[in-house]
Amino acid sequence: MAKTPFDIELDEMTLARARRGNVDACETIFRKFQQPAFSVAYRLCHCRETAQEVSQEAFITAFRKIRQFRGDSPFWGWLRRVVVNHAISHLRKGPKMDPVELQDYHGKAEATSEQVGMAMDLESALAALEPEDRAIVWLHDVEGYNHKEIAGLFGKTESFSKTRLSRTRARLKKLLEAGPSLQCAHEALAR
Amino acid sequence: MNFSKVHIMQKERDPLNLSSLPLAAPPADNWPEIKRALLRQSRRQRFLRLAGGSLAAAAAVTLAIGLFVQQPLPQPAEVRPAPDSLITLSQQLESSIRSYREEVGGMPTDSLIYQVEIEDLIAQVDEELSVSPDSTQLWSQRVNLLLDLSQLYENQLRRDYDRMASL
Numbered sequence: 467m468a469k470t471p472f473d474i475e476l477d478e479m480t481l482a483r484a485r486r487g488n489v490d491a492c493e494t495i496f497r498k499f500q501q502p503a504f505s506v507a508y509r510l511c512h513c514r515e516t517a518q519e520v521s522q523e524a525f526i527t528a529f530r531k532i533r534q535f536r537g538d539s540p541f542w543g544w545l546r547r548v549v550v551n552h553a554i555s556h557l558r559k560g561p562k563m564d565p566v567e568l569q570d571y572h573g574k575a576e577a578t579s580e581q582v583g584m585a586m587d588l589e590s591a592l593a594a595l596e597p598e599d600r601a602i603v604w605l606h607d608v609e610g611y612n613h614k615e616i617a618g619l620f621g622k623t624e625s626f627s628k629t630r631l632s633r634t635r636a637r638l639k640k641l642l643e644a645g646p647s648l649q650c651a652h653e654a655l656a657r
Numbered sequence: 658m659n660f661s662k663v664h665i666m667q668k669e670r671d672p673l674n675l676s677s678l679p680l681a682a683p684p685a686d687n688w689p690e691i692k693r694a695l696l697r698q699s700r701r702q703r704f705l706r707l708a709g710g711s712l713a714a715a716a717a718v719t720l721a722i723g724l725f726v727q728q729p730l731p732q733p734a735e736v737r738p739a740p741d742s743l744i745t746l747s748q749q750l751e752s753s754i755r756s757y758r759e760e761v762g763g764m765p766t767d768s769l770i771y772q773v774e775i776e777d778l779i780a781q782v783d784e785e786l787s788v789s790p791d792s793t794q795l796w797s798q799r800v801n802l803l804l805d806l807s808q809l810y811e812n813q814l815r816r817d818y819d820r821m822a823s824l
Contacts, residue, residue, distance in 0.1 A: 471680055489695055496688050504683035514684055519763055522687045526694050526766060530773045559762060585678055592675075607671040638673055 470609050471502040472546045481541060485532050492529050499542070503549045506609065510553040510601045512593060520556050524549040550605065554619050557597050591641035599634040606631050694766045698774075743796035750803035757810035762817050768809055775806045 476495065483491035503524060508517035528548045535544050592600055598620070605611040605619070606627075613627040620626070764772060782799045789795060 487695075487699060489692060492695060493688060493692065496691060500683060500686075500688075501680050505680040508681040509678075514681075517681070518684060518687060521683070522691060522766070523763075523769055525687075525691050526769060527773055529691070529695055530698065530770065531777070555758075556763070558759065588673070588675065588678060604675065607673065608676045610670070635672060642673070 470542075470546070471505060472499070472542045472609075473540070474498050474502070474542055476541045481532075481535075481537075484529065485535075495529075495545075496525055499545055502542075503545070506546065506549055506604075507553045509592075509604045509608070510550065510597075511556055512597065512600065516556055517553075520552045521549060524552040527552065546609070550609075550619065554601065557601060587642055591638050594641055595634060595637065599630055599637070602627060602630050603634045603638065607635075690766065694770055697767070698770050740791050740793050740796050743793065743800050746800050747796065747803060750800065750807055754803065754807050754810060757807065757814060761810055761813050764813055768813060772806065772809055775802050775809070778802050779806070 476498065480491045480494050484495055500521070503521040504517055507520040507524070508514060511517050511520060524545075528545055531548075535541065592604075595603070602616055602620075605616055606613070611619075613624040613631075616627040616631075617624045779799060779802050782795055782802065786792065786795050786799070
């Protein structure tokens with residue numbers, strides 16, 4: 467199973483210092499996890515401004531509550547939960563959406579134009595989904611959440627998560643097969 | 658586990674290969690804002706500790722004087738609400754806080770820290786209540802904290818409303 471980008475090791479010493487309220491240790495943690503935190507918030511909210519707000523709030527909450535982290539599971543999992551909870555709560559308040567942009571692909575010398583094209587199709591298809599559906603498919607397929615965890619996040623049943631996941635995957639597949647023109651039409655309809 | 662098995666499992670888990678998308682890059686470094694919030698919070702905690710210490714010292718002096726004089730002042734009859742009414746009030750406040758939460762937009766950092774602090778204190782009181790569920794004092798504390806939290810949301814809703822009205 468591919469690792470989630472959050473899966474970053476944190477040394478015990480930094481964690482212990484952060485638990486004692488050491489701001490430098492908090493900065494080390496922030497620097498390590500800033501990008502995956504922003505990225506997951508962006509994938510769930512699909513708006514850079516909201517994702518920036520969500521990740522900032524999540525880090526403040528995490529540092530404030532870091533003593534509650536019991537250490538019986540990896541730190542990244544705990545931090546990711548805090549970020550995801552904040553993102554879902556923002557999603558409930560009414561999502562804002564950015565148009566699909568190429569900016570995350572700039573300067574990626576290793577990516578061929580075909581790979582960039584495929585990724586952009588995927589981005590556009592994701593953008594055409596309902597916010598809740600997008601969050602479910604991302605949490606399950608990329609972050610490795612199981613149906614029970616997803617159901618808990620949305621306050622629904624496991625079968626809700628299963629049904630929505632399979633429906634969303636089918637929709638994504640259809641959007642990808644239809645190509646960019648249909649996706650543009652979906653985006654235009656959504657606006 | 659060999660590579661092909663891992664590959665098949667990955668394909669099942671992520672059939673559309675969403676994990677191939679790159680990490681989104683944050684538009685700006687928000688550490689300075691987070692650091693400011695953390696420092697403000699630690700200043701507030703220091704202040705509360707100092708204030709708590711001073712209050713404890715003042716209480717000790719008052720007690721010592723009281724014991725020395727040994728002439729207690731007549732106490733007004735204490736009016737303590739029953740735990741039942743406090744529990745009901747606590748439930749009502751929780752329900753209104755839940756609906757505020759759904760309405761309110763993003764909180765500014767200051768309010769967010771305050772909110773987390775109050776929630777922490779409520780969690781502490783809840784822990785104590787699990788040991789002494791009939792303590793009137795603990796239920797009063799809980800109600801007061803919920804009132805603070807509710808006030809915080811009301812202020813934020815007022816700010817949201819003002820902002821909308823000014824558009």
